[in-house]
Amino acid sequence: QKEVEQDPGPLSVPEGAIVSLNCTYSNSAFQYFMWYRQYSRKGPELLMYTYSSGNKEDGRFTAQVDKSSKYISLFIRDSQPSDSATYLCAMSYNAGNMLTFGGGTRLMVKP
Amino acid sequence: GAVVSQHPSRVICKSGTSVKIECRSLDFQATTMFWYRQFPKQSLMLMATSNEGSKATYEQGVEKDKFLINHASLTLSTLTVTSAHPEDSSFYICSAREQDRDGYTFGSGTRLTVV
Numbered sequence: 232q233k234e235v236e237q238d239p240g241p242l243s244v245p246e247g248a249i250v251s252l253n254c255t256y257s258n259s260a261f262q263y264f265m266w267y268r269q270y271s272r273k274g275p276e277l278l279m280y281t282y283s284s285g286n287k288e289d290g291r292f293t294a295q296v297d298k299s300s301k302y303i304s305l306f307i308r309d310s311q312p313s314d315s316a317t318y319l320c321a322m323s324y325n326a327g328n329m330l331t332f333g334g335g336t337r338l339m340v341k342p
Numbered sequence: 343g344a345v346v347s348q349h350p351s352r353v354i355c356k357s358g359t360s361v362k363i364e365c366r367s368l369d370f371q372a373t374t375m376f377w378y379r380q381f382p383k384q385s386l387m388l389m390a391t392s393n394e395g396s397k398a399t400y401e402q403g404v405e406k407d408k409f410l411i412n413h414a415s416l417t418l419s420t421l422t423v424t425s426a427h428p429e430d431s432s433f434y435i436c437s438a439r440e441q442d443r444d445g446y447t448f449g450s451g452t453r454l455t456v457v
Binding site: 239272274327329330332334337 | 346348376383384385386388433435437439444445446447448449450451453
């Protein structure tokens with residue numbers, strides 16, 4: 232079993248839809264949780280960064296962490312075709328540690 | 343914001359030759375940088391942790407003599423793929439974290455093709 236599980240998709244939604252992306256993990260020692268967006272042939276770009284449990288909102292993006300369930304989510308409101316990319320969840324034990332990535336979910340937002 | 347510059351973005355080399363990839367933190371100092379490898383439609387796999395002024399720490403299964411990492415300054419880490427073979431063809435990405443800043447910043451990646 233992988234430390235971090237993420238549905239690979241692809242997930243196809245119409246423009247304007249609310250998108251829900253999720254990851255589950257097995258190691259309760261993870262404290263820092265991140266979501267990255269990666270366009271084809273580009274490096275990952277940090278979208279959201281959260282510590283411990285709770286919600287964080289930034290524009291159209293909301294990240295949720297439920298440590299009791301070992302489950303994290305990223306919601307995208309009013310999705311746009313430009314949101315089409317692969318979304319990677321990542322987590323670490325502390326702020327300076329290496330990241331453990333999920334496998335990534337490919338999202339396609341159709342106009 | 344923190345910027346990590348990675349060069350080259352693409353390189354094609356002949357089998358048996360060596361290729362050097364550079365990763366620079368442009369506006370911050372990075373005592374630690376991370377090197378990842380990514381195959382098509384797969385996630386990032388950590389290869390090694392590069393520490394300024396000391397030897398890199400390699401993940402299990404990564405050949406340290408094949409993937410040479412040098413972190414000679416606080417802003418530069420290099421990955422050299424020695425005696426490259428077609429199976430080394432992949433997307434290589436570096437990342438660094440600016441102290442007291444949330445998250446890690448990634449370079450734009452290097453697509454290596456060995457022919």
